[in-house]
Amino acid sequence: MAAKARYEKLFEPGRIGSVRTKNRLIKTGSHPGFFPYEHGYIPQAVKDYYGAMARGGVGLIVVGAAELDYPIGTVPGMGYRIDDDAYIAGLSDVTQAIHTHDCRAFIQVFHMGPMHPEIVSGHRPVAASSLAQSDCPRPQFSVARELTILEIEDAVRKFVAAAVRAQKAGFEGVEVNAACNHLLNSFLSRAWNRRTDAYGCGSFVDRARIVVEIIRGIKESCGRDFAVIALCNGAEPGLSEGITLNECREFADGSRVSRAF
Numbered sequence: 001m002a003a004k005a006r007y008e009k010l011f012e013p014g015r016i017g018s019v020r021t022k023n024r025l026i027k028t029g030s031h032p033g034f035f036p037y038e039h040g041y042i043p044q045a046v047k048d049y050y051g052a053m054a055r056g057g058v059g060l061i062v063v064g065a066a067e068l069d070y071p072i073g074t075v076p077g078m079g080y081r082i083d084d085d086a087y088i089a090g091l092s093d094v095t096q097a098i099h100t101h102d103c104r105a106f107i108q109v110f111h112m113g114p115m116h117p118e119i120v121s122g123h124r125p126v127a128a129s130s131l132a133q134s135d136c137p138r139p140q141f142s143v144a145r146e147l148t149i150l151e152i153e154d155a156v157r158k159f160v161a162a163a164v165r166a167q168k169a170g171f172e173g174v175e176v177n178a179a180c181n182h183l184l185n186s187f188l189s190r191a192w193n194r195r196t197d198a199y200g201c202g203s204f205v206d207r208a209r210i211v212v213e214i215i216r217g218i219k220e221s222c223g224r225d226f227a228v229i230a231l232c233n234g235a236e237p238g239l240s241e242g243i244t245l246n247e248c249r250e251f252a253d254g255s256r257v258s259r260a261f
Contacts, residue, residue: 014059018225019172021059021104029064029108029175029231031079040081042090050105051097061098062175062229065108068158069126082109082162088169095170106227108175109162111155113183114144114192126151127186129194137191137239138181152199152210155183160217163226173227174218178211185233187211188251190241208251 014024032049053061066082081087091107098105116125119142127144136143147155163174178184186192187210193201200206215228232251236242243251 016060016173016229017227019060019104019227022102023057023059025058025060027053027058027061029062029106029177031064034079037080040079040087042080042087042094046080047090047093047097050094051100054098054101054103057101058103060104060106063094063098063105063107063171064175065110065177066162068109068111068162069155082107082165083158085165085168088165091166091169091171099170104172105170106173106175106229107166107169107171108177108231109159109166110177111158111183113181113186114138114141115181116142118142127183128192128199129186131192131194137189137236137242141181144186146195149197149199156210156213156217159214160221163218163228164221167222167226173229176211176214176218176228176230179231179233184211184214185243188232189236189239189243191236191239191243204247204250 010025011023014021032046035043035045037043050061050063065079067079068083080090082091095105112125114125114127114136115138116123118124125142125144126147128147130144130146131137133139133143159176166174176184178188187199188207190201190207193199193207195201195206198206199209211230215230218226218228232248233243234248235245
């Protein structure tokens with residue numbers, strides 16, 4: 001009886017904004033694997049995978065993960081894409097497979113940033129700051145190029161455009177990946193961010209600015225009822241100036257940031 005009481009909340013209806021779920025079980029936005037994606041289109045095996053996951057009874061599936069800019073979908077077998085309207089139809093098949101089983105569907109969008117595999121794509125990775133190999137939090141990565149302000153604004157537009165396509169494909173929301181060693185995390189974390197401008201490490205608010213602009217842009221383009229969730233590192237142990245648990249709580253709470261904008 002004690003175990004049943006402990007987990008009974010999981011099977012109660014949930015809510016994320018205006019999105020209602022039949023329970024609180026969530027399939028997170030981890031990538032299902034390296035299937036034979038063709039030019040970034042989703043193969044039937046992946047559509048079937050998400051359909052089977054929904055049939056299993058979860059209340060929400062976060063489809064993962066669609067990369068923006070230098071899409072790994074340009075490399076055979078590496079992933080799918082959401083950077084063009086041509087991919088909406090295939091993504092619609094995914095949402096239909098999920099919705100058939102009374103399950104809600106979100107999709108994760110992210111920019112690999114400094115983690116982008118230059119050796120695979122030939123594209124140099126980018127980040128909030130360009131750090132010497134010896135100063136990089138992940139010295140096994142290629143040295144990233146620092147984004148200009150115009151490129152940051154372009155990245156924000158690409159996140160928003162991806163959310164618009166996701167909405168057209170039938171997703172009820174998106175997950176903005178600002179974690180791992182990806183682009184948005186390189187702004188949030190002082191271990192990566194050495195900028196001195198409006199997106200720099202001088203303040204907590206400035207580090208969060210790009211994520212706030214993305215969320216605000218999505219809400220303006222997709223409407224207030226379109227759900228947005230964000231993924232953030234809970235902590236970065238072992239990294240000098242890395243995100244701490246207390247900082248993560250402040251990012252998640254958002255009140256300190258929202259008051260500044």
